Amino acid sequence: MENASKSPLANEPLLRIEGVSKIYDGHIKAVDQVTLNVASGEIFALLGGSGCGKSTLLRMLAGFETPSQGRIYLGGTDITELPAYQRPINMMFQSYALFPHLSVSDNIAFGLRRDGMAKEAIAERVEAMLKLVQLSQYAKRKPHQLSGGQQQRVALARSIAKQPKLLLLDEPLGALDKKLRVSTQIELVNIIEEVGVTCVLVTHDQEEAMTMATRMAVMSAGSFLQVGSPKAIYQQPNSRQVADFIGSVNIFDGPVKENHTNYVLVQCADALLRVPHSQPCQDGMGVGVAIRPEKMALSRKKPSAKVNHVAGVVVEMAYFGAHTSYHVKLASGKVLQVQVQSHADEDNADLCWGDQVYASWADNAMVLLTQ
């Protein structure tokens, strides 16, 4: 069946997950029929709330859990039944799991020693790793003598020391405080790209997933809601759940009033919306229309168009420097979130609590959600 002129592996993704499920106690589906390909060099994020099955999926890749159904292939080889200690996959654990009785360099050397590498080669590799994560002067310390950020870097060095085919990151920044997290994110991605290792990371933090990943999957109840690039998922969420989970969003509900070839009219409580077509739908069908807060504009003047604007009262505002965030209460009682760039509009520079305003947006700012 393979094309004879091509190697059978030419089109094989590095990681292929085929219909994998994990069922506990006979009926609890932690992971439900997941299928996914990850190409070499990708940083793939599994994003979801707690209990969505993302960690279970990662643990099946590492070999700590065996799938109840389905197969996992790495570089074309079936590794579903392979025990963890034989997989060319390494994992950076949530809260690191650094061996407390071993020094930093012994922690990094641990995996190399198991491979029976020569002593000098191990020392050389450990040194290179320490240099990569800028911890050369801490080689002799024990993990408990390091700060959280340093421990995180040791954990990273340990997990890439063996040059795994696939690197798994379990909430890689979860144990760090917020300020450190942002700088570490970039550093982590830089190191991963420098080493050139393919990554699957698990996170509940959508910002973390979006900044680090080249592609991501939003998970809920054991299955994927949407798979795509961070940008595609942010701009074109395919469901209410995804739109809600990724960033903040305003969702208008209402029935489809008119279904045209390239747009639909949706009658919501506060406005008539003219949404460019993206999903098949029928007249009268209940749909949601999602609009990101930063795609809205505020004005005291009533916009001239008949559609795509609402009237309301400013009930809350917060200045963030680069932007100002407003909460606008509509006639129906719904509260809109609107973000306005600080330099954007002189017109609303003096907006205040209690002011009557109009929020408006462009046609392409809206996404039609049919599920």
Added chain:
Amino acid sequence: MATLMQSLKRSTPAWLTGRRLVIGLPYAWFLILAFLPVLIVLKISLSEMQTTAVSGMVSWQGAWPSIKLDVSSYLFLASDELYLATYLSSISYAFYTTVLCLGLGYPFAYFMARAPKHWQALLLMLIMLPFWTSFLLRIYAWKTLLVNNGLINNALLAIGWIDSPIEMLNTPFSLMIGMVYSYLPFMILPLYANLSKLDGRYLEAAADLGCHPFKTFWLITVPLSKAGIVAGCMLVFIPAVGEYVIPELLGGPNTLMIGRVLWDEFFSNNDWPMAGAVTIVMLLLIMLPLAIYNKLQSEGRA
């Protein structure tokens, strides 16, 4: 409320704060019930024996107290090889007991710690169960099991594996059985407490880095349970060195142990200073290595 607390604070004397009381109680306990008796034993060991009691150490010559220290017991202890042999034999019995308890207790504690939660409580109770019967009764029970016409020999004779009873009672074998049997729980409990807290992620991390489970046990589990091993070994070794009842009931005449020598000095020879000296030397033999070990440990950590 605040004023009440303040007035309470003012009315109690400065030294009687709750903090001092909490710290002070165990110290007082230790001083009165452990340190003071040792001092008394030390005093006895340096006195001379009269017919029914030891001589007073301090005598008054006019206004001047004169302190008389009699070190003859210590000199005799050093000169008679029997004492040295007994110490060595006690320590080696205690050592083998500790090693056997560790060998049997570690796997037991390990699987107990990894058993499902509802099983752990049951297993823990099984470990404690023997304590509900008197220690003395349990040792006597072993006597009836091991004796020539006891249960074990009779059973073996009945199956025809042996022609005449095996001499088990009153041998080093029966002594070791009794010692290991009695002290095993003291090894298992601290090991279990330690191993049940072992973070499973370390084992996963080792597996993830290519370590076979068997090797993980030696490279990760054992080093991380060092505190439990040390605690268990101390709890077994220290009382085992001075054990009296088990060698007396199961050990027979040829098993030399310092506990029996102590008994003989006190009750047969009526030589209290000698018994005191034997005790003090035994204490030093046990405490000194421990003190050195502790010192090395704390230096290693710093």
